[in-house]
Amino acid sequence: MADNLPITVKGKAKLEEELQQLMYTERPNVIKAIEEARSHGDISENAEYEAAKERQGMIEARIAQIQGSLAGAEIIDPAQIKSDRIVFGASVEMTDLETEENVKYQIVGVDEADVKEGRISVMSPIARALIGKKAGETVLVRSPKGDREFEVTKFYFE
Numbered sequence: 001m002a003d004n005l006p007i008t009v010k011g012k013a014k015l016e017e018e019l020q021q022l023m024y025t026e027r028p029n030v031i032k033a034i035e036e037a038r039s040h041g042d043i044s045e046n047a048e049y050e051a052a053k054e055r056q057g058m059i060e061a062r063i064a065q066i067q068g069s070l071a072g073a074e075i076i077d078p079a080q081i082k083s084d085r086i087v088f089g090a091s092v093e094m095t096d097l098e099t100e101e102n103v104k105y106q107i108v109g110v111d112e113a114d115v116k117e118g119r120i121s122v123m124s125p126i127a128r129a130l131i132g133k134k135a136g137e138t139v140l141v142r143s144p145k146g147d148r149e150f151e152v153t154k155f156y157f158e
Contacts, residue, residue: 011112
């Protein structure tokens with residue numbers, strides 16, 4: 001994974017919140033569950049113990065993943081960006097030239113992307129096509145579902 005992957009201030013806060021939840025709530029709860037399961041005797045055929053150990057592994061893996069993401073992150077506040085072209089952090093409004101549908105996306109870091117909430121990864125085909133463009137320009141997005149053309153109606157930083 002590349003160093004210094006960009007993340008927004010909001011994305012960083014959300015990851016830190018999840019990390020706190022995992023470390024100070026989930027981790028102690030799963031340790032209690034393991035101790036409880038152990039107290040039931042033979043752990044070789046104890047489904048509760050196996051489930052708790054598996055959950056512990058997933059929690060520890062996610063903690064390590066978040067810590068790695070935060071350690072290698074370049075935190076960017078979109079509200080501080082001044083650019084006449086679309087860059088990381090931009091909120092972009094555009095029109096699908098085939099369907100005439102208006103869509104809005106914010107270009108964010110990989111760990112904070114959520115298409116349903118209008119946040120797309122800086123690594124996504126749409127974001128890659130948008131970077132460097134201006135309002136009024138047409139963008140061709142190549143994706144596994146086929147090529148689509150959008151017209152950028154406006155972009156801003158918030």
